[in-house]
Amino acid sequence: MNKFFICTVIIILYLNFTLSIFVLQTNFKNKYATFGGCNFETSIVIDSEEIENIDWVALDNTTTIFQYQLEKFSGTITSPVYFSANIGDIIFYVNVTSKNPSSSQIFPQKIICYGLEDNTDPPWLSTFNVDVFSASLSFDFNKYKLTFRGAPDDFSPIWSIFIGSEQYDLPSPKKSSISYDNMTILHYEPSEFEMISSFDYPQYWFTFKPIERYPYINVMESPFKPKVVSSNIDGTFNYFINLKSIYYGSLNFKLQYQNYSKLSKIKKIYNNTYFLLNISNITTNEIVLNNNRLFNINCFIKNQINRKEIEYTWKRFLWDTTSVAGFPFGYGSGNNNEFIMDFSVLTTLNLSDQGYTFDIGGETINFNGPNTNSSGPTILEYREQDYFFNVRRVYLKYSTQFSISSIILNSYSGGYKSNGIYQYYSTDFNILSGDLKNGELEFFYQYNIMSGPDFEILLTDTNSISTELLLSYPVLNNFGFNVESISNISFLFNDVNLTNSYGYNIMYLETNDSPLSFDPYLQIIPQWDNITINGEWINSRYEFKFFMPPNIVPGDFEYAIRTPGLHYILNTELPYEYQLNVICDRIDLMGPIVTTMNKNPSLGVALIDNENYNISWVVTINDYSGFNNGYVVVIGSIDNILYNVSIVSPIEYSNELTYQINITLNNNTCTSQTYSIAEMVLYDRYGLNSTFFMNKAIDYTPNINPLYPIKDKSFFSIETECPGGVFTQPELKSFDFEPKSINVGSLNRDVTFTYEISIGSGIKEYPIVYLTSATFQKIKCNDVITTQVNSTFNQYKCTLTIPYGFGLPQDIMVNLYGLIGFGEYFGYSSPTLRTMGYPFLIETSFTVMDSQSPGLITGTSLISTEGGSLLIYGKFPINGDFNVEFSQGYSLTPSKKSGSIIKVDDVKPSNDPFTISIKNGNSRSNMYTITPYRIKYFRPILTSKCRGTPICGGPTQGTCDDVLGCICNSPWVGVDCNSKVIVVPQPEFNNTSPTIILNGTSDNSESSIVALVSVVAIREIDYNNKVLHMYSFDKWDYISNNSKLSTYSSNIINKNGTTTPISVSIEYFENERKIEFAGQEIKMKPSSIKYTIYIEKYPFSTRLSQLQLILSATAIINSDSDSCSNKEFDSTTSQGSDFIKLSISNKSLYGRLIKRALVDSVPITISNELLDKSLGAISDSHTSQSFIGINVPIYNKNVIIDPDFSLLLNSNPSTTNDNENSICSPKPSSGLSKAQLAGIIVGCSVAAIAITFATIVTIYKKKVIAKQMKTFSAKLKPMSEN
Structure with a gap:
């Protein structure tokens, strides 16, 4: 048995220590040592607005092993803190500094690190059985968890767990619920494979017929895992995997899959070819410019694959930067048979002697800097702050002899360091004050990516001299969550x-x-x-x-x-x-596939003998979901000429499409070369794509190659032969740009480039300006305007906005690449432009934004059409007084801000693009356009039987759908398709309350129906439906928007004295129209009315409370004949809503109550209920009344509800008269009942109808409500007294 010893950490424990102004809470937990030490984590909660900052210090004997400072920005702090320590005595302090110095306190902490006597390594797992399924061992929450992937049906291998010197054997699960019987492979491909480029690695397909949903399949030696991408009609699954490897040469891949109790294997060998650049004669030429060293690098490259991407790696002592660029960047003069590589790098004269290299395509160029004995930057102050979504803000105050160049974050784990896990250049960090030598800066990082308990910050200056700040900060904290x-x-x-x-x-x-x-x-x-x-x-x-x-x-x-x-x-x-x-009926997780391909000419060489000679490929594209669009790129093998062909289906979302890709060549201008499909991207109707790139330098994405079924790769290329001739190549005649110097910290950073080229025999592609920094960041100017000056000259002009901070702390190199003539291309690096007498460097300067500047918006987070929170990215003065202005006419104050990120909440919903700008005082930033993405919610699938006798009114009135219920044929409506909409005249809006009267008198029948709908009250109820508070509406403010829309507003005076505004909009729909609410499409019937109720923030009594909005609906019919009334409350299937139907004889008031609301701008499911019994609704044979409660869960800001109402004519009155719940009476004999009064009213003019009916029913309703309110008040009085 293992013996444990306890390592006690010295200190006194103060938890929940209370001062007069704040409370400190911590949650340290004792740990068991792994790798000879413990990683500790805790979180703090400071309940005070008086805190300035918090310092955490851990001491090992007298040596500080950890120090961390958390700045108090605003509000209550909840932040994780972490540190590591060896087994031994540790002292850990928390120093809390308040605005009142007398209240500052030091909190010592006590923790314990338990160590194992004979083992400092974590337990490990092993088995002596071969060809078994996989298993893993992990440690979570003081428990070791053994996880099996798959389990056999009749075989139980023994697994051994080693803890120190002890071994524990346990069998794996047997006869588990996971069964993999009959897991044989039905088909796999390809059987042979030969690479034609670095990107063209094998893509294997396997077809299984598994019993289980996820069978165990694994391919060893591959970083990817097989994934199901489609299914077939016979129930088989198709799996796909990229066999890309980081290793080169002859590789043996083994496919493993579970078959009964064994792992079956299929072995395949293919040659992973490394397509090296054929580089020779590398030369460097140094140019000294002020304090800069500009190196011009030239080399010869032969037999280059067309437009192949090339890797450039800038290695500096402890870190390196890899950049990938394809044609035309770096390509000088020549063609793909042989050309000169021409590019440059920029350093300083005082570069560190620590050594650095520049790699290009696997070839290394060494540089040596002088021994300047310079010291690195000094970090004067360091702070961190949790900002949002596991993103931390890092603040540094620095001082350096030279300028700040970059910030590197390196991670440590298990004694190993991962260099350059984060690299920040001048465009990434933000200088808040000062300058490049003495100042303050901030940057952000997402700490869940970091993999180790320790990391270091390298602050690097222009000479590549770094200062290291080593922190023990294990960011992988699970917070005790399981x-x-x-x-x-x-x-x-x-x-x-x-x-x-x-x-x-x-x-x-x-x-x-x-x-x-x-x-x-x-x-x-x-x-x-x-x-x-x-x-x-x-x-x-x-x-x-x-x-x-x-x-x-x-x-x-x-x-x-x-x-x-x-x-x-x-x-x-x-x-x-x-x-x-x-x-799902079928699986389709893959983009479209090319199943057949033919080329023209199919054999031999295409002889280009006229001005319009077409070479072509005919492809057949298949996709289960339907093909949408795509494109194909064809490239010439000698001059890198590019043709981009769009593919659009003439039939929308066709499952199979035959398309011809045509390239037109001219015998007077063509070059004898091979034209190849070098790129193909195809999209299906849902955005899934399949991708083929011939020229990628590195690609580990698991995209499906649309051309994988085409085994004969000779179909990808067509060889051409053109007539010979004498050509004059185009030539650069002038090159200039303005301005020559620029402040990259200013708001105006535009540079305009102008250059002229003699056309010669013709220009196939014009060149593009590339700007490169000393850290080898690249940008290019794409928006080129071409002007033909005369028959021999073209002028090109392009304006580029240089990114904020780009190039710092040195100048920017200007390059011009990509001029294609006849069989050759031309490019000009910055030193080459200098040699030709043209400007070649942009001088940079930098000043920090002053406090009155509005800043610069560079981007935003995504936001939906429902609105919500928005993050605004850019560069902003740290002390600015900002407002974010929206083009819809409102502004918001940031809820959080820094020099790089501004956050605003409560962005209003918008279906259309809108613009924002930052206002700081009287200054406004640039306008930035935001296009919200549309959230389409699902229509709920409810199980409900179709209704009606006959079902859905019979075949002429509707049809029954097992999922959606009755689908009605126009003009029939209702859940049983047995009703028609009664066309009513446009109602007159009440100018005192949100009460509407619908008068249905247009069907020439003996009886007419008049309906009244109104908003009655709001009440707060608890989880037991007990009424906590109830509010009626005594006064409404009326606004007439237009003849069909009116708005009413009122206020609730809450028990705590606060006010909750409420507004009600009533809209009349004369014709049928589709609208959208809470992500759901709603069809409004003609002559219907819709209520939109908007309730703002309400102070709920408990977190389990909810609000209940009470509506009243009343229908009255005038008739001298016998009559029956009935009410129905139920759910619809097709619309995801409840409905209330108040029927009297053959007419009804129909109310649709959507079971969704916008709660804090988010669609939330709500409930509706009938309150007739509790509120005492009154009904008789000529009158039907109901009270409906719409229940809304607790919310923070606001809620929007959207019911609607209409009058219906029932085709089958027996559904009312014969219903056992109907209230029927014989013909009235004497007296004036309410129904008779309504009948008298109907005989009057329309205006009199509305006035008199409103008077009678409103008085009647107020009496009822008054009685109810009196009852409620009596019930609530004891509660308020308590």
Whole structure:
């Protein structure tokens, strides 16, 4: 048995220590040592507005092993803090500084690190059985978890767990619920493969017929895993994998799959070719310019693959930067048979002697700097702050002899360092004050990517001299979050049918600790790329809006709940009721595929013998979901001439398309060369793509190659032969730009380039200006305007806005590449332009924005049409007094701001693009256009039987759909298609309250129906439906928007003295029209009215309360004949709503109550209920009244509700008269009942009808409501006294 010893950390523990102005809470937990030490983490909660900052210091004996400062910006702080320590005595202090120095305190902490006597390594897992399924061992929450992927049916291998010197054997699960019987491969391809470029690696396809949804399949030696991408009619699944490897040469790939109790294998060998550049005669030429050294690098390259991307790597001591660029960057004069590479790098005279190299295509060029004995930058102050979504803001105050150039973050894990996990250049960090030598800066990083407990910050100056700031800061913290932390998971929609359909859904996560001390994530796993959604704390739970693509694997939707520390809780670990069920007829997770290809001419060489000679490819494209569009790029093998051909289907979303790709050549201008398909990208109707690139330098994306079925790759190319001739090549005749110097910290950073070229025998492609920095960042000027000066000269002009901070702290190199003539191309590096007498460098300067500047907007986060929070990226003065102005005519004050990011909340919903700008005092920033993305929610699938006798009114009136219910033929409406809309005249709006009267007198029948709908009251109820507070509306302010729309506003005076505004809009629809509400399309009937009720913030008594809006609906019929009334309250199938139907004889008032509301701008499911019994609705044979309660869950800001009402004529009165719940009476004999009064009114003029009816019914209603309110007041009085 192992013996444990306890390493006690010296100190006194003060938890929940209370001062007069603040409370400090910590949650240190004792740890067991791994790798000889412990990683500790805690979080702090400061309940005070008086805190200036917090210092955390850990001491090992007398040596500081960790120091961290957290700045107090605003509000309550909740922040994680981490540090590492060896086994031994540690002293850990928390120093809290307040604005009142006398209140500052030091809090010592006590923690314990437990160590294992004979083992400092974590346990490990092994088995002596071969060819078995995989297993893994992990340590979560003081427990070791053994996870099996697959389990045999009749075979139980022994696994051994080693803890120190002890070995524990345990069998794997046997006879598990996971069965892989009959898992044989039905088909796989290709059998042979030969690479034609670096990107053209094998893509293998396997067809299985598994019993289980996810069989165990694995391909060793590949960084990718096989993934199901489609299914077939016979139930088989097609799997796909890229066999890309980081290794080159002859590689042996082994496919493993479970078959009964064994792992079967298929071995395949292919040669992973490394396509090296054929480089020779590398030369460098140094040019000294002031304090800069400009190196011109030239070399010869032969037999280059057309437009192949080339890797450039700038290596500097502890870090390196790799840049990838294809033609034309760096290409000098020549063609692909042989050309001169011509590019440059910029350094300083005082470059560090630590050594640095420049790699190009695998060849290394060494540089040596002088030994200047310069010291690196000094970090005067360092602070961090959690900003949002696991993104941290880092603040540095610095001083250096030379200028700041870059910031590098390196990660340490297990004693190893990962260099350059983050690299920040002048365009990435933001200088807040001072200058490049003495100042303050900030940058942001997302700490969940970092993999180790320690990391260092390298602050590097112009001479590549760095200062290291080493921090023990394990950012992978799981916060004690596990399955037991979850109290409930639900979805806005479940049992979602994704067969050729897609949309958005919302997952609701409820936890035992609410809210959590971190921002949880939802990880979606059904497509190629994992999609991460941030959780929002709304209505006492986390909400995750996520997109569900069409035609995915049916069954349980794959997702995971993730912490910032990359700890996952998979949906397979959660109970059945937490699952989201997906329905799909077929699987289609792949883009379109080319199934056949032919070329013309099919054999031999194409002789270009006329001015319009076409070479072509005819392809057949297939896709289950339907082809949308795509493009093909054809490139010449000698001169790199490019042809881009768009592919558009004449039939929308065709499952099979035959398309001809034509390239027209001219015998007077062509070059004898081979034309090849070098790029093809195809999209299906849902945006899935298949991709082929011949010229990629590196690509590890698991995209499907649309050309994989074409085994004969000679079809990709067509060889041409052109008549010989004498050509005059184009030539650069002038080159200039203005301005020659620029302040890259200013708001105006435009540079205009102008150059002229003699046409010669013709120009196939004009050149493009490239700007490069000393850190080898590149930008290019694409928007070129061509002007033909005369028959021999073209002028080209291009204006480029240089990115903020680009090039700092040195100048910017100007290059011109990509001029294509006849069989040759030409390019001019910065030194080459200098040699030709042209300007070649842009001098840079930098000044920090002053406090009155509005700043510069460079981008924003995504935002939906529903509005919400918006992050604005850019460069802003740190002390600016900002307002964000929107083109819709409103402005917002930032809820959070820094020099790089501004956050605003409560952006209003918008279906159209809009612009924003930043206003600081009287200054405005640039306008930035935002196009919100549209959230399309699913229509819920409800199970309900079709209604009516006959069903749906019979075949002439409607048809029955098993899912949607009755689908009515016009003009029939209703849940049973047995009603028609009664056309009513446009009602007159009441100018005192949101009450509307519908007068149905147009059907020439013996009886007429008049209906009244009004907003009665609002009440707060608890989880037991107990009324806590009730509010009636005594006064409304009326606004007449137009003849068909009126708005009423009022206020609720809450019990705590605050005010809750409420507004009600009533709109009349004369004709049928489709509208959208809460992501759902709604068809408004003609002559119907729609209520839109907007309720602002309400102070709920408890977190379990909800609001209930009470509506009243009343129908009265005038008739001297016998009559029956009936009311019906139920759900519709096709519309996802409830309905109230008040029927009297053959007429009805129909109210549709949508079971969704916009709660804090988010569509939320709500409920509706009938309140007739509790509120005492009155009905008789000629009158029917109902009170409807619309229940809204707790919210933070506002809620919008959208019911509508219309009058219907029932074709079958017996449905009312024969209903056992109907109220019937014989013909009235004497007296004036309310119905008779209504009948008298109907005989009057229309105006008199409205006035008199309103008077009678309103008095009647007020008496009822007054009685009810009196009852409620009596019930509430004891509660208020308590």
